Amino acid sequence: xxxxxxxxxxxxxxxxxxxxxxxxxxxxxxxxxxxxxxxxxxxxxxxxxxxxxxxxxxxxxxxxxxxxxxxxxxxxxxxxxxxxxxxxxxxxxxxxxxxxxxxxxxxxxxxxxxxxxxxxxxxxxxxxxxxxxxxxxxxxxxxxxxxxxxxxxxxxxxxxxxxxxxxxxxxxxxxxxxxxxxxxxxxxxxxxxxxxxxxxxxxxxxxxxxxxxxxxxxxxxxxxxxxxxxxxxxxxxxxxxxxxxxxxxxxxxxxxxxxxxxxxxxxxxxxxxxxxxxxxxxxxxxxxxxxxxxxxxxxxxxxxxxxxxxxxxxxxxxxxxxxxxxxxxxxxxxxxxxxxxxxxxxxxxxxxxxxxxxxxxxxxxxxxxxxxxxxxxxxxxxxxxxxxxxxxxxxxxxxxxxxxxxxxxxxxxxxxxxxxxxxxxxxxxxxxxxxxxxxxxxxxxxxxxxxxxxxxxxxxxxxxxxxxxxxxxxxxxxxxxxxxxxxxxxxxxxxxxxxxxxxxxxxxxx
Amino acid sequence: xxxxxxxxxxxxxxxxxxxxxxxxxxxxxxxxxxxxxxxxxxxxxxxxxxxxxxxxxxxxxxxxxxxxxxxxxxxxxxxxxxxxxxxxxxxxxxxxxxxxxxxxxxxxxxxxxxxxxxxxxxxxxxxxxxxxxxxxxxxxxxxxxxxxxxxxxxxxxxxx
Numbered sequence: 139x140x141x142x143x144x145x146x147x148x149x150x151x152x153x154x155x156x157x158x159x160x161x162x163x164x165x166x167x168x169x170x171x172x173x174x175x176x177x178x179x180x181x182x183x184x185x186x187x188x189x190x191x192x193x194x195x196x197x198x199x200x201x202x203x204x205x206x207x208x209x210x211x212x213x214x215x216x217x218x219x220x221x222x223x224x225x226x227x228x229x230x231x232x233x234x235x236x237x238x239x240x241x242x243x244x245x246x247x248x249x250x251x252x253x254x255x256x257x258x259x260x261x262x263x264x265x266x267x268x269x270x271x272x273x274x275x276x277x278x279x280x281x282x283x284x285x286x287x288x289x290x291x292x293x294x295x296x297x298x299x300x301x302x303x304x305x306x307x308x309x310x311x312x313x314x315x316x317x318x319x320x321x322x323x324x325x326x327x328x329x330x331x332x333x334x335x336x337x338x339x340x341x342x343x344x345x346x347x348x349x350x351x352x353x354x355x356x357x358x359x360x361x362x363x364x365x366x367x368x369x370x371x372x373x374x375x376x377x378x379x380x381x382x383x384x385x386x387x388x389x390x391x392x393x394x395x396x397x398x399x400x401x402x403x404x405x406x407x408x409x410x411x412x413x414x415x416x417x418x419x420x421x422x423x424x425x426x427x428x429x430x431x432x433x434x435x436x437x438x439x440x441x442x443x444x445x446x447x448x449x450x451x452x453x454x455x456x457x458x459x460x461x462x463x464x465x466x467x468x469x470x471x472x473x474x475x476x477x478x479x480x481x482x483x484x485x486x487x488x489x490x491x492x493x494x495x496x497x498x499x500x501x502x503x504x505x506x507x508x509x510x511x512x513x514x515x516x517x518x519x520x521x522x523x524x525x526x527x528x529x530x531x532x533x534x535x536x537x538x539x540x541x542x543x544x545x546x547x548x549x550x551x552x553x554x555x556x557x558x559x560x561x562x563x564x565x566x567x568x569x570x571x572x573x574x575x576x577x578x579x580x581x582x583x584x585x586x587x588x589x590x591x592x593x594x595x596x597x598x599x600x601x602x603x604x605x606x607x608x609x610x611x612x613x614x615x616x617x618x619x620x621x622x623x624x625x626x627x628x629x630x631x632x633x634x635x636x637x638x639x640x641x642x643x644x645x646x647x648x
Numbered sequence: 649x650x651x652x653x654x655x656x657x658x659x660x661x662x663x664x665x666x667x668x669x670x671x672x673x674x675x676x677x678x679x680x681x682x683x684x685x686x687x688x689x690x691x692x693x694x695x696x697x698x699x700x701x702x703x704x705x706x707x708x709x710x711x712x713x714x715x716x717x718x719x720x721x722x723x724x725x726x727x728x729x730x731x732x733x734x735x736x737x738x739x740x741x742x743x744x745x746x747x748x749x750x751x752x753x754x755x756x757x758x759x760x761x762x763x764x765x766x767x768x769x770x771x772x773x774x775x776x777x778x779x780x781x782x783x784x785x786x787x788x789x790x791x792x793x794x795x796x797x798x799x800x801x802x803x804x805x806x807x808x
Contacts, residue, residue: 231753234761241764242697242722245772250704253781261793263800367748375741375750384733384752390686391675398668398693402700420786424776428769435765442757571703572658574650606675617669624662641792647708648785 168481169310172489173325176341180329183337189522200339202422202429205413208339210433211346211490212409212497218441219349219487220302224463226445230378230386232393237441239401240434245427247405247414252423254570255414257645264415266501267408267562268509274569275577276637282513283584285505287561288408290588292502294554296495296536303491304540309468310484316541323537326492330499330533331526338496339416345489350436352482357439359475360447370450377453382446392608399613403559405567409497440483444470495536503528553595556612560587563616564623570646572627576634579627587619653711657702664695690730698723701768705779713779718771722764729760 200208226233258264262273268288272281300319303326307318329337364370374381385393404410417423448466451457457473460466471480506528507518518524564587565580594611597603605611627634638646671689675681698719705715712719732755746754772780 231756234757238756238761239697241761242701242768245768246697246701246704248772249701249780257786257789261789261796263797368745371745371749371753375743379740382750382753383738384756389681390734391671391681391689394671394686394689394693398689398696401693401697405700420781423781424773427772431765431769435762567700568661568703572650572654606680608681609672609675613668614672617665617672620661620665621669624658641796644792645789648781648789 162477164477165310165481165484168478169485169488172485175344176325176329176489179340179344180332180337183329183340184332186336200416201418202426204339204343205417206426206429206433207346208342209410209413209430210437211342211349211493213434214437218437219483219490220464220467222441223444223448223466226441227448227460227466228463229388230381231383232386232388233445234442235393235396236400237438239397239404240438241431243401243404244430244434247410248423248427250405250567250571251411252414252426253420254645255411256417256420256423257648258642259415261641261645266504266509267411267566268505270570271565271580272512273642275580276639277577278513278515280565280577280580281509283581284561284565285509285513287557287584287588289502289505291554291557292498293536293539296498297539299491299494300537300540303488303495306484306488306491310488319537319540322488322492323495323533326495327530327533330496330529335500338493338500341489342493345486345493348482349486349490350433352479352486353437353440355479356471356475356483357443360443363474364447364450370446373450373454374446378449381449389608395608395610395613399559399610399616402563403555403612403616406559406562408501408558408562412501499529499533502532506532553591556591556595556615557587559612560591560615560619564620568623573638573643573646574627574631574634576627576630577637578630579623582626583619583623586622587615590615590618651706651708651711653706654703657699657706660695660699661703664692664699667692668696687734690734694723694726694730707779714775715771715779718767722767725763725767726760729755
């Protein structure tokens with residue numbers, strides 16, 4: 139999904155290219171073993187899921203290491219292994235600006251959101267990201283608007299991940315893409331409906347651990363095959379002079395747009411923010427940013443290594459130029475690493491897309507069964523039951539959209555990323571840290587993000603109007619929603635103090 | 649209570665966002681964005697990130713405390729990285745290597761990308777108990793949570 143957003147940021151929305159069919163019994167065997175592990179974890183989690191709180195926030199009972207590994211795993215999804223290396227192979231070092239903010243974003247999330255959301259969860263018993271917005275501004279309307287924006291974004295996110303899941307399962311088992319989508323969704327649904335977020339978290343831990351291990355091993359092979367980093371640079375620089383330039387093959391504005399959107403925008407990604415509620419003990423947050431940053435660096439070694447390593451192999455004539463960027467990782471793995479390592483990576487990618495889908499199904503189900511009813515002044519009686527029903531419906535809708543949307547699925551992914559950032563960052567991240575923020579500012583900001591993203595992404599999709607190259611709709615909508623948030627909050631500042639409940643104020647002051 | 653540190657952080661976010669918006673706006677002119685737009689965007693994104701970090705880390709009674717140093721260092725690292733990347737000449741294939749990468753690429757990857765990892769997450773962990781979540785603050789919130797739970801329970805039972 140991030141890959142789709144990244145392509146759009148450089149003004150070149152590309153539908154994903156089908157991966158080559160791997161046709162290896164070893165890869166099929168390892169993938170089956172992998173899925174057996176996923177099923178076993180899901181059965182265990184289902185037995186521990188008894189209430190809506192267990193289903194949506196794992197009963198506020200996840201430990202530091204599990205939360206960190208799961209969070210790393212959800213952050214990168216299949217992008218780190220397939221889409222990211224392909225993007226780097228194509229646009230050069232400019233693609234690195236997507237992941238460069240990782241050294242800042244995790245600690246920024248910890249300072250700005252983690253403690254406050256975890257403590258708000260403690261005080262108010264909150265379960266969802268829109269819950270926090272509703273509590274902050276004492277506004278069911280703001281909570282509902284955040285929920286609706288998230289739901290629209292989630293359909294986009296999930297459709298993109300469903301399609302990615304279809305591509306990977308087809309590559310491993312040769313099922314065809316449509317069957318790949320539905321088989322993947324079937325497995326994901328089985329553990330989402332039964333085990334909720336608990337199954338998702340522990341499956342993330344399982345696959346995140348393997349991803350980190352596989353990533354480090356693949357990076358080692360990249361260096362070994364190419365004669366280290368110097369060998370890679372010496373091969374690339376004469377053949378592709380701009381590739382290892384500071385902006386790669388894109389403009390400085392486009393590269394810096396990546397840095398801004400993936401840096402600031404990270405504060406509005408619910409799959410990461412939502413996990414703050416789940417930590418068992420708030421004091422464990424102490425080591426969370428450091429551990430998560432180190433984990434991300436480890437997992438992203440493959441993204442960087444394969445991206446530049448394959449370019450070096452092509453530059454030195456040891457590999458034919460790729461027919462599609464997404465073939466970078468499969469081509470390297472099948473040509474230069476043991477088949478067991480390739481199998482591990484492919485299984486990891488399949489599991490990663492499933493884990494992303496699971497995470498978004500869960501968040502979407504919470505919006506449907508909790509946030510929207512709250513906005514309408516109603517309360518769902520059996521949230522666990524309706525959570526499971528919503529999970530099923532959202533999954534079917536997303537898989538159907540993925541199956542029939544064709545190349546529009548990339549557009550939906552871009553749309554989702556932009557919406558999360560522009561609708562949630564100002565109201566949530568700044569609002570929880572600034573007593574002067576007002577309900578009017580939050581609603582105006584979320585409406586601006588929703589409108590700008592909706593209008594300009596749609597115009598661009600229908601080729602009616604596009605921003606100049608390098609100017610991203612997601613970046614522009616984030617800028618505008620931040621400015622509207624501050625301007626309207628300042629204009630309505632007299633109402634700020636009256637909109638802050640005493641318990642929320644305490645959480646904001648500590 | 650809005651402290652001067654928080655006010656400065658908020659001002660930094662607004663001004664930086666305006667700078668990014670201006671850089672974007674300059675791209676709408678004929679001939680694409682001017683050279684200064686890249687500089688302005690880099691300054692804006694640095695200011696927005698550091699301003700947001702400061703907004704989240706500042707406390708009403710003690711501002712940024714021991715975090716002033718790490719935050720200044722952070723600002724210097726990212727700013728110096730971007731200045732170097734913009735200012736150093738492009739030497740093409742003859743660019744000298746630094747830790748295996750062309751000099752400007754190395755500044756981007758190791759300087760802007762990896763170096764902050766050694767500063768911010770470590771500063772967060774080392775100052776956590778006195779700057780981010782003091783035990784007495786946590787106890788205060790937990791007491792508030794207990795009181796809120798009791799109030800909710802009474803309300804559900806229909807008692808005042």
